[in-house]
Amino acid sequence: MFLIIVVLASVAFTESKSTGCACPRVYIPLCGEDGVTYDNECTMNCTGATKLHDGSCESSTACPCPLTYIPVCGDDGKTYDNECLLKCASSVGMAYKGACQEAKLAATVEPVCTCNKMYFPVCGSDGVTYNNECLMTCHGAVKSHDGECIRMADCACQRIMNPVCGKDGKTYNNECLMNCANVIEDYPGACKI
Secondary structure: OHHHHHHHHHHHEEEOOOOOOEEEOOOOOEEEOOOOEEOOHHHHHHHOOOEEEEOOOOOHHHOOOOOOOOOEEEOOOOEEOOHHHHHHOOOOOEEEEOOOOHHHHHHHHOOOOOOOOOOOOEEEOOOOEEOOHHHHHHOOOOEEEEOOOOOHHHOOOOOOOOOEEEOOOOEEOOHHHHHHOOOOEEEEOOOOO
């Protein structure tokens, strides 16, 4: 009798050699957030994946993306490994380049605006690159300039003393340094206190 129980147990469960998990051999497909279709909840849990929805995942070839890690933050508050994967999540737009950060995310997720998903990047007064002016305005920023924000590491300015007052109320030694700070000029000369 003991032999029959052992035989039945070996038929009803299969052990994954890679995870060491013993899962039942039942097919109740689940789609994981990693885009993989799992035979059942047990096999999915053994990999550490989380459930996206019941049923099979759609064909993974429908949206082939490179395996590069250049993170972008979606307007849904999730970090995507690259822009291609974000675009595959059809209802998600890009909030900004880089991994989602709580401080930026609070400003990104809270506003409810109806903006198109056209990509005409603008640099906001908050130093964040927005997909378009509508999104920037929605987040309460003012346009600093068209295009992506300049990172300080990308700036190379001459040591010319020609002070300008920025809209942020700070005096910059010259226009180049003010632009590197992604600030708009208020007026030429030092700021008046």
